[in-house]
Amino acid sequence: xxxxxxxxxxxxxxxxxxxxxxxxxxxxxVDSYKWLQPDSSDDMVTLLLHLSTQLANETNIAASLPAxxxxxxxxAINVLxxxxxxxxxxxxxxxxxxxxxxxxxxxxxxxxxPRHTFAIRQARVDSLADWHINVIVDWLP
Numbered sequence: 080x081x082x083x084x085x086x087x088x089x090x091x092x093x094x095x096x097x098x099x100x101x102x103x104x105x106x107x108x109v110d111s112y113k114w115l116q117p118d119s120s121d122d123m124v125t126l127l128l129h130l131s132t133q134l135a136n137e138t139n140i141a142a143s144l145p146a147x148x149x150x151x152x153x154x155a156i157n158v159l160x161x162x163x164x165x166x167x168x169x170x171x172x173x174x175x176x177x178x179x180x181x182x183x184x185x186x187x188x189x190x191x192x193p194r195h196t197f198a199i200r201q202a203r204v205d206s207l208a209d210w211h212i213n214v215i216v217d218w219l220p
Contacts, residue, residue: 083184115153
């Protein structure tokens, strides 16, 4: 049971860190995601300039906006931010799943006979080993 308590403490710390990290990454992602879209103020200036040119010449020429394509560095940065957020949220999901499993492991077996209680306890200990929970806890970032 001391392992369970130690794992619970580690998992609680991991959940707090993961939530803070995910929040920070999401904030950076919201800001960097704007790089993938054209700047609307530049488009507005282009359209107003075209409109003023048309009014000065009194001709009707169709306005066209220049094609926008984000740079490969902007795309790479956003891919890294999205990947980081996905990995962080996956880690949080696995942590929650392990914590739920540990809660089930430590829940009382009920008011059954001592033999039944021991059988349930032994099945839980065997499952703990079969599922390699210690390895999963160690591998969670």
